[in-house]
Amino acid sequence: MKDINIEEKEREFQAKIDADIKIEPNDWMPAEYRKTLIRQISQHAHSEVVGMLPEGNWITRAPNLRRKAVLLAKVQDEAGHGLYLYSAAETLGSDREASIDDMHAGIAKYSSIFNYPTLSWADMGMIGWLVDGAAISNQVPLCRCSYGPYARAMVRVCKEESFHQRQGYEIATTLANGTPEQKAMAQESFNRWWWPALMMFGPTDAASKHSALSMKWKIKRVSNDELRQQFVNVTVPQAELIGLTIPDPDLNWNEEKQGYDFGTINWEEFNQVVQGNGPCNKERLDARRQAKENGMWVREAALAHAEKRKAKMAS
Amino acid sequence: MNKQEAILEYTLRIADDSLLLGHRISEWCGHGPILEEDIALTNIALDLIGQATNFFDYAAKVQGEGKTCDDLAFLRLEREYKNVLLVEQKNGHFGDTIARQFFFDVFRKLFFESLSKSTDQDLAAIAEKSLKETRYHLKHSSEWIIRLGDGTQESHDKIQGSVDYLWKFTDELFFMDQVDELLIKENIAVDLTALKANWKSYISEIFQEATLNIPTNGWQQAGGRKGLHSEHMGYALAELQYMQRAYPNMQW
Numbered sequence: 001m002k003d004i005n006i007e008e009k010e011r012e013f014q015a016k017i018d019a020d021i022k023i024e025p026n027d028w029m030p031a032e033y034r035k036t037l038i039r040q041i042s043q044h045a046h047s048e049v050v051g052m053l054p055e056g057n058w059i060t061r062a063p064n065l066r067r068k069a070v071l072l073a074k075v076q077d078e079a080g081h082g083l084y085l086y087s088a089a090e091t092l093g094s095d096r097e098a099s100i101d102d103m104h105a106g107i108a109k110y111s112s113i114f115n116y117p118t119l120s121w122a123d124m125g126m127i128g129w130l131v132d133g134a135a136i137s138n139q140v141p142l143c144r145c146s147y148g149p150y151a152r153a154m155v156r157v158c159k160e161e162s163f164h165q166r167q168g169y170e171i172a173t174t175l176a177n178g179t180p181e182q183k184a185m186a187q188e189s190f191n192r193w194w195w196p197a198l199m200m201f202g203p204t205d206a207a208s209k210h211s212a213l214s215m216k217w218k219i220k221r222v223s224n225d226e227l228r229q230q231f232v233n234v235t236v237p238q239a240e241l242i243g244l245t246i247p248d249p250d251l252n253w254n255e256e257k258q259g260y261d262f263g264t265i266n267w268e269e270f271n272q273v274v275q276g277n278g279p280c281n282k283e284r285l286d287a288r289r290q291a292k293e294n295g296m297w298v299r300e301a302a303l304a305h306a307e308k309r310k311a312k313m314a315s
Numbered sequence: 316m317n318k319q320e321a322i323l324e325y326t327l328r329i330a331d332d333s334l335l336l337g338h339r340i341s342e343w344c345g346h347g348p349i350l351e352e353d354i355a356l357t358n359i360a361l362d363l364i365g366q367a368t369n370f371f372d373y374a375a376k377v378q379g380e381g382k383t384c385d386d387l388a389f390l391r392l393e394r395e396y397k398n399v400l401l402v403e404q405k406n407g408h409f410g411d412t413i414a415r416q417f418f419f420d421v422f423r424k425l426f427f428e429s430l431s432k433s434t435d436q437d438l439a440a441i442a443e444k445s446l447k448e449t450r451y452h453l454k455h456s457s458e459w460i461i462r463l464g465d466g467t468q469e470s471h472d473k474i475q476g477s478v479d480y481l482w483k484f485t486d487e488l489f490f491m492d493q494v495d496e497l498l499i500k501e502n503i504a505v506d507l508t509a510l511k512a513n514w515k516s517y518i519s520e521i522f523q524e525a526t527l528n529i530p531t532n533g534w535q536q537a538g539g540r541k542g543l544h545s546e547h548m549g550y551a552l553a554e555l556q557y558m559q560r561a562y563p564n565m566q567w
Contacts, residue, residue: 056345174566
């Protein structure tokens, strides 16, 4: 039998959610709400940190000083997003290092998009434009998420992401307006990133296992398929404007729904990459694990020094 | 060598130091020992690339051949890069990176303090701007030297090892030749001999707190300022120049 008290608390909690009152760290919340948020926020944090790797791959080879500086600043922002998100998860009682270990052990996930390789400079454009673009579509509704610290972190993250998207589109535009080699580089890269970007919105609404409860709790406010459709509607004209072709023979404007119809996503590929069989899953996790292992002595030294300092101050 | 040629050479030396160290530090991106340090290192790399851009812009102006900062940063031959050997050394482990950065930051802070008083207005202005961020870099590297030196036995041994290895590249920071002599007369360049005592005393002070020893072997390596680099340089340039070499004369 459920505790009467808990039922009452659950009712009050849902009433707050329904009234759009933010839930704050010290408020009572159902264990499942806490668990769902910790999972989602930590995954988001892991994605920001793993996301540094594919772009980091081009920093030393950026084509000029300005692009190098912008790319460095962008990747630094991603690390910063990782920090605020880990902090937001900590307000729910999550431990940052333990959650990182879960990711390294393959228990916790990060966005599968970062398991794709960055094979040309144009990929820096596509990641900013398409990947950050898809991330923004996902994250703008999160600014209204019911959990206060996550919603507030998202406001800042979205501002920076929208800057990232513009710089990505600017790289794509420069290439598309460049020499024939540059234009080909842009199109080839666009072909590789288009479908994985659409997969970023997750499984179809019918297949999404976490969605219903998240919608009820206003953690999630717009469905995967709706967000994906919005993204396609916004991105297709941007591609056309700079003369890039969408790699989808089934893409058509649908007058009735005032949106684009598009082809079927390769869900088998999506599932395989999620399960660890993408082109770079192993490389990404190895790189993160090595960073943690190689940094162990550094973190131990910092702790030991802090202890010594504390002891000195006390004596 | 006339004054203009001397200023060009002088400016390129400064720019190349920032460029190569910025390049090395940027290799850490995504691989730092802790997320906060990833942010710090990326930020330092960003500052150094920014400094390099400003000095290359000025060098291009002095040269007056219509070249851009990118032509100078990306399209010279290895012998034409004049950075000191210290900054092109590989990252190694975190302690190696911190020791390299520390030796450089101590020098750079003193150097920019003096260069900001140069009679060359452009050099003085860029030095002034760079000095602010260099102070943060020095604070960051000094604190890490202390933490690692006076941390655990393992970290102490590691950072002492880094210091012992890199010490042989430190004298070159004070390298001077006729370029410097000509410009010192005009109060444009910094007399580096005057900085050395302060460099050493700051290092001694931090090392004392860090329980580290200044290496006793005084045998030194040099060559970078004359364009003779280490084996690592060619690989660093291969990456740095990759796009500009593979796709010449394009806008990015």
